[in-house]
Amino acid sequence: MSDLRRDPVIGRWVIVAAERSRRPSTIFTEIVLKEPDVCPFCDGNEHLTPPEILAFRKRDSQPDRAGWWVRVVPNKFPAVDVLGNVRRAGEGMFDMMNGVGAHEVVIEAPSHDASMADMPSRQIEEVFWAYRERMIDLQRDLRFRYVLVFKNQGPQAGATLAHAHSQIIALPIVPKRVQEELNGAEEYFRYKERCVFCDVIHQEQRDRLRVVGENDLFIAFHPFASRFPFETWILPRNHESSFTDIQIGEVRSLAAILKDLLMRFRTALSDPDFNYVIHTTPFSDRTSPHFHWHIELIPRLTHSAGFEWGTGFYINPVAPEEAAQRILNAREAPADNVEEPPQRESSVG
Amino acid sequence: MSDLRRDPVIGRWVIVAAERSRRPSTIFTEIVLKEPDVCPFCDGNEHLTPPEILAFRKRDSQPDRAGWWVRVVPNKFPAVDVLGNVRRAGEGMFDMMNGVGAHEVVIEAPSHDASMADMPSRQIEEVFWAYRERMIDLQRDLRFRYVLVFKNQGPQAGATLAHAHSQIIALPIVPKRVQEELNGAEEYFRYKERCVFCDVIHQEQRDRLRVVGENDLFIAFHPFASRFPFETWILPRNHESSFTDIQIGEVRSLAAILKDLLMRFRTALSDPDFNYVIHTTPFSDRTSPHFHWHIELIPRLTHSAGFEWGTGFYINPVAPEEAAQRILNAREAPADNVEEPPQRESSVG
Numbered sequence: 001m002s003d004l005r006r007d008p009v010i011g012r013w014v015i016v017a018a019e020r021s022r023r024p025s026t027i028f029t030e031i032v033l034k035e036p037d038v039c040p041f042c043d044g045n046e047h048l049t050p051p052e053i054l055a056f057r058k059r060d061s062q063p064d065r066a067g068w069w070v071r072v073v074p075n076k077f078p079a080v081d082v083l084g085n086v087r088r089a090g091e092g093m094f095d096m097m098n099g100v101g102a103h104e105v106v107i108e109a110p111s112h113d114a115s116m117a118d119m120p121s122r123q124i125e126e127v128f129w130a131y132r133e134r135m136i137d138l139q140r141d142l143r144f145r146y147v148l149v150f151k152n153q154g155p156q157a158g159a160t161l162a163h164a165h166s167q168i169i170a171l172p173i174v175p176k177r178v179q180e181e182l183n184g185a186e187e188y189f190r191y192k193e194r195c196v197f198c199d200v201i202h203q204e205q206r207d208r209l210r211v212v213g214e215n216d217l218f219i220a221f222h223p224f225a226s227r228f229p230f231e232t233w234i235l236p237r238n239h240e241s242s243f244t245d246i247q248i249g250e251v252r253s254l255a256a257i258l259k260d261l262l263m264r265f266r267t268a269l270s271d272p273d274f275n276y277v278i279h280t281t282p283f284s285d286r287t288s289p290h291f292h293w294h295i296e297l298i299p300r301l302t303h304s305a306g307f308e309w310g311t312g313f314y315i316n317p318v319a320p321e322e323a324a325q326r327i328l329n330a331r332e333a334p335a336d337n338v339e340e341p342p343q344r345e346s347s348v349g
Numbered sequence: 350m351s352d353l354r355r356d357p358v359i360g361r362w363v364i365v366a367a368e369r370s371r372r373p374s375t376i377f378t379e380i381v382l383k384e385p386d387v388c389p390f391c392d393g394n395e396h397l398t399p400p401e402i403l404a405f406r407k408r409d410s411q412p413d414r415a416g417w418w419v420r421v422v423p424n425k426f427p428a429v430d431v432l433g434n435v436r437r438a439g440e441g442m443f444d445m446m447n448g449v450g451a452h453e454v455v456i457e458a459p460s461h462d463a464s465m466a467d468m469p470s471r472q473i474e475e476v477f478w479a480y481r482e483r484m485i486d487l488q489r490d491l492r493f494r495y496v497l498v499f500k501n502q503g504p505q506a507g508a509t510l511a512h513a514h515s516q517i518i519a520l521p522i523v524p525k526r527v528q529e530e531l532n533g534a535e536e537y538f539r540y541k542e543r544c545v546f547c548d549v550i551h552q553e554q555r556d557r558l559r560v561v562g563e564n565d566l567f568i569a570f571h572p573f574a575s576r577f578p579f580e581t582w583i584l585p586r587n588h589e590s591s592f593t594d595i596q597i598g599e600v601r602s603l604a605a606i607l608k609d610l611l612m613r614f615r616t617a618l619s620d621p622d623f624n625y626v627i628h629t630t631p632f633s634d635r636t637s638p639h640f641h642w643h644i645e646l647i648p649r650l651t652h653s654a655g656f657e658w659g660t661g662f663y664i665n666p667v668a669p670e671e672a673a674q675r676i677l678n679a680r681e682a683p684a685d686n687v688e689e690p691p692q693r694e695s696s697v698g
Contacts, residue, residue: 010533011533012663225357
């Protein structure tokens with residue numbers, strides 16, 4: 001089992017993986033994204049993954065067989081181990097926990113070549129429903145405090161398999177940057193009695209310099225202090241603290257805004273690799289007047305300069321206002337003709 | 350001029366560079382490290398850089414001509430502008446400053462192919478003397494609060510020129526992670542009345558599981574909660590808060606321990622690209638009972654998974670204890686025969 005270890009100076013928790021959980025991709029060389037001989041995420045290869053935790057599938061289909069359109073399985077090379085209790089311990093002056101957690105993979109489509117930008121918006125909705133269902137289930141596990149949902153697309157973004165997928169990690173700790181956001185938002189709320197994210201949304205709507213996507217329920221913009229070129233935040237317009245409280249109409253609007261952004265990235269930035277992460281409240285504080293859930297989306301365009309890790313200090317070579325112009329000018333690429341998932345009863349409403 | 354912009358939620362300052370300060374390496378594609386037709390950092394090409402700020406050179410040589418062994422020049426594509434006063438301003442709810450600062454390049458050797466691992470230890474000493482001299486000079490400028498010294502070696506580490514160099518950035522703010530270390534160290538000191546870094550040194554000496562280099566005045570180890578495989582911290586054994594107070598004997602020990610580490614990295618990790626950053630106290634608090642200056646050195650072995658930026662959460666696939674074994678087992682590569690810099694009077698003492 002891996003360890004969770006705490007930095008004694010700044011208090012950051014790190015997962016230090018044990019040897020046996022190491023992934024096949026080597027550590028000492030560049031990760032090369034090659035097609036595996038047989039892709040374990042493809043339709044028909046269900047036997048190559050651990051048994052499924054959740055699948056949206058046709059009524060007459062069998063678990064761990066074809067017939068699904070979104071499928072969630074345990075990560076075969078988990079960073080944390082789902083068995084055991086959380087044990088905190090000291091090791092001399094150092095603090096650690098055993099690496100208890102859940103590490104799951106959301107396979108976003110049965111077809112090997114589907115990328116999120118090409119999927120019908122309805123398919124992306126299904127991926128978000130899968131996130132929500134898994135988050136709610138993992139919240140019931142009292143060992144965990146937080147569920148991280150993130151997606152790495154392409155080798156520059158850290159993906160080791162090409163087949164479209166996201167990951168879910170449930171942890172006995174709250175990740176550092178999420179905790180910083182919670183603290184910062186709380187401080188702002190104490191002072192202003194308003195949600196800082198709601199205020200940012202209003203400011204962005206007024207300025208109209210950095211907004212790159214809008215619909216009835218969501219807004220997307222490059223943040224004022226973007227760390228990376230074309231860094232994008234997607235927020236619900238209404239104050240909502242937990243992703244798990246998302247409504248049907250919102251899932252539809254979110255999928256539409258994300259698809260539009262990914263298609264514009266493709267045109268404006270030559271189909272870049274990208275990462276996104278969902279920031280939501282921890283289990284203990286699910287409904288909060290000061291925190292506002294959102295997605296942070298970062299196309300991987302540059303090698304980072306390297307010193308960000310040592311300093312927490314970023315130099316962004318493209319002003320977000322200039323980035324927004326490029327994205328808004330990008331004509332949407334025509335949608336590919338990909339099979340839609342079956343109509344979801346709940347999503348008719 | 351670029352902006353310094355503050356994230357309204359977590360308070361991180363980011364440099365957002367203006368168009369004219371953009372580097373020639375394109376943002377939209379991978380940075381490719383190719384030899385420029387004429388390297389501006391080479392001996393004899395001094396006219397290709399802005400006039401030198403500092404050079405250690407032979408007595409009879411002329412400024413901005415050959416005859417130097419370490420040379421410091423302004424960065425031709427600075428992230429910040431050295432002219433002007435710091436003006437803080439609001440922009441709606443957002444906070445910003447104009448991007449006042451200094452951005453310098455330390456050219457570490459006259460020869461194009463010298464890499465730090467190959468340099469004589471005496472040459473590395475000269476590089477550290479140059480850092481110190483520039484830091485002390487920049488501290489006199491009341492607009493600045495912090496001087497960042499860092500090195501990117503190789504394209505994976507963000508370097509755009511192959512000729513060995515480091516960078517110095519003076520800023521009107523304290524970088525976020527340095528501030529977090531200062532805060533964390535102060536909190537520990539309030540509780541324990543001891544320096545947390547001194548305590549870590551004692552713990553590492555007792556455990557002997559993660560130490561990868563030692564001499565009379567310095568110690569190097571992979572930290573207990575390493576974020577990256579083979580992440581290494583180098584600290585003076587004695588409590589010292591500011592790099593600028595370094596003594597002659599210490600410069601010698603530091604250069605020796607760094608050279609030894611880089612040579613071991615080369616053998617054990619196939620000559621990896623790497624970054625290092627010096628963490629020292631801000632100008633306002635140069636001598637502190639709780640902060641302990643150090644170097645953080647990170648070989649760039651993996652694409653980071655991508656979600657660290659969104660979460661502040663790291664998964665390290667190699668335990669630091671295992672990494673230390675590999676580094677200690679690595680036989681030192683024989684030193685290349687590179688010309689030594691002239692004897693420095695002050696370094697005889």
